Amino acid sequence: MVVALIPRVVAMAAFRPALLTADSFLYMRAATTGQLGVIRPNGYPMFLSLFARWPHALTIVTGLQHLMGLAIAVIVYALLRYWGLPGWGATLAALPILLDPREIALESYILPDTLFCLVIVAAVALLLTRSTPRPWQCVLAGLLLAYAALLRGNGILLVLAAAVALLARRIGWRALLAAAAAFAIPVAAYVLQFHAEHGQYNLTRSDGIFLWSRTTSFANCAIIRPPADLRPLCPNLETPAHVPEAEPSWSVSNLLIQASPADYLWARDAWWRHDAKPGFTARNNQLGLDFALSAIKAQPVGYLRSAAQDVALIFVGTDRPQDQFTMNFTPAARIRALPGYYERYLHGYADTTENTHAVYPYATWLFGYEQPVWFPGLLFLAVVLTGLAGVLADWRRLGGPAFLPWALAVVIIVSPALLTQTLYRYAIAAVPLACLAAGLGVLRLRRRGTGSGGSSAPARSAQPGDAEMAKPSAPAPAVLP
Numbered sequence: 001m002v003v004a005l006i007p008r009v010v011a012m013a014a015f016r017p018a019l020l021t022a023d024s025f026l027y028m029r030a031a032t033t034g035q036l037g038v039i040r041p042n043g044y045p046m047f048l049s050l051f052a053r054w055p056h057a058l059t060i061v062t063g064l065q066h067l068m069g070l071a072i073a074v075i076v077y078a079l080l081r082y083w084g085l086p087g088w089g090a091t092l093a094a095l096p097i098l099l100d101p102r103e104i105a106l107e108s109y110i111l112p113d114t115l116f117c118l119v120i121v122a123a124v125a126l127l128l129t130r131s132t133p134r135p136w137q138c139v140l141a142g143l144l145l146a147y148a149a150l151l152r153g154n155g156i157l158l159v160l161a162a163a164v165a166l167l168a169r170r171i172g173w174r175a176l177l178a179a180a181a182a183f184a185i186p187v188a189a190y191v192l193q194f195h196a197e198h199g200q201y202n203l204t205r206s207d208g209i210f211l212w213s214r215t216t217s218f219a220n221c222a223i224i225r226p227p228a229d230l231r232p233l234c235p236n237l238e239t240p241a242h243v244p245e246a247e248p249s250w251s252v253s254n255l256l257i258q259a260s261p262a263d264y265l266w267a268r269d270a271w272w273r274h275d276a277k278p279g280f281t282a283r284n285n286q287l288g289l290d291f292a293l294s295a296i297k298a299q300p301v302g303y304l305r306s307a308a309q310d311v312a313l314i315f316v317g318t319d320r321p322q323d324q325f326t327m328n329f330t331p332a333a334r335i336r337a338l339p340g341y342y343e344r345y346l347h348g349y350a351d352t353t354e355n356t357h358a359v360y361p362y363a364t365w366l367f368g369y370e371q372p373v374w375f376p377g378l379l380f381l382a383v384v385l386t387g388l389a390g391v392l393a394d395w396r397r398l399g400g401p402a403f404l405p406w407a408l409a410v411v412i413i414v415s416p417a418l419l420t421q422t423l424y425r426y427a428i429a430a431v432p433l434a435c436l437a438a439g440l441g442v443l444r445l446r447r448r449g450t451g452s453g454g455s456s457a458p459a460r461s462a463q464p465g466d467a468e469m470a471k472p473s474a475p476a477p478a479v480l481p
Helices: 002-014 022-033 043-051 057-082 087-099 101-108 113-128 135-151 153-169 173-198 207-215 228-233 252-257 261-265 282-298 300-316 340-350 362-370 377-393 400-419 430-449 466-470
Strands: none
Touching: 002 057, 002 087, 002 101, 002 362, 022 043, 022 340, 043 057, 043 135, 057 087, 057 101, 057 113, 057 340, 057 430, 087 101, 087 430, 101 113, 101 362, 113 135, 113 153, 113 400, 113 430, 135 153, 135 173, 153 173, 153 400, 207 261, 207 282, 207 300, 207 400, 228 282, 282 300, 300 377, 300 400, 377 400, 377 430, 400 430
16 A cells, blocks of 8 residues: 555656546536536536635545545455455455556546546445345445446446346345435436436437447448438448558457547547537437447447457557557647637636646656556456356356456446447456456355355454353253243
8 A cells, every 4th residue: 555655646746737638628617517418427527526616626636536546455455355365365456456557547637437436346345245235235335336327428337237246145125126226316316407408318418429439340331221311420431440551450450550439439520510410419319329229230240349359459459558548647648739618627627727747757757667567458357257267156146246346347348348439448447346356256266176165255253252152051941831
């Protein structure tokens, strides 16, 4: 913990006022106006609004996010120790969260991912601290998962994995209904508020357009044969894909240079920018959804292949990229010169127009730190597979305690690839859950290998009075009817 605190303190001194992306400015605008966004839910702006116009607001937010990163590691360590993993094993599981420079960089951005990760890990802790969670624990976990659904667009899918885990553990209908109500009420309230502002029962007005961007990786309009109103959405009419280099088509290098769904989505000539009613409107969102469903129905294999390639790139294509589009510390700001409207959003929230800039020599120290230290993608894959092995070893109880964190990690990894596009930034939230599942899986495999039985109950240290309880009690007096 002490070692992990050092690069976080240096990061706060090295990049001021914070690391910013285009999304950061939209979150800050929503935090100051209070209006629900049509592209992304407003869970993170709710958090940012607590510090709007405070002196050094961005420094406060990033400082809290660094503490959140440490808290995530503490929860993972504590849960693994509680379930009986040795201290060295629990420490190994927490190291990627504590020391990976991409984790630390993400905490330095004005982005919801660190808060999203903390909320989910806290929900898992509530559901795994007892062999059978009590209703109040399920209620708190349901509230946390509801907030996760408002922090990131794919967060709502996490509740499905949590529901399966709770059903497998047979927690009882009362606790299950309490958790369902705790999740549904806040989400329903948000949907009603979104309808009041935008005239549509939804969390956003972008899911169809994002799903359309996913289909640009494989859609062939000669096969889909879309109707006339959907033909402008054909990818061949949008920004052309990058010409492949002289590499095998399946190589990682070739996949990394291909035009991504984001390239089509945010292109200057994208159809939704230039139709009769441009923007993320209800009509455009429906058009995007109609085209995407038609493309997936006509080319299901292409859809699954594109999603699988995205997932694979998380593990084999993200180890050592050093450019401004990755979750690393870089000398240049993500946006070299802020447009006027970005400056207004920044000034309205943090009372400054200062863009991200590196401060030396602190930035030099971080550049030196991130070169030899990182969490390799293939090791990440090994961690995920270890958690899967533990789940399969405990198949009689549908995976045991390892199933919940492992299933949530898989949803976080796979759902962006299915819905729009996978970025390593999205997958970072799965790292603590995968490490937690791997630790529980190793514990289950060890117990199975030593023949200690199928029990996966958490270890309990001896308590005062245990010896007295073990003594034979005196014979009970005879009682007449």
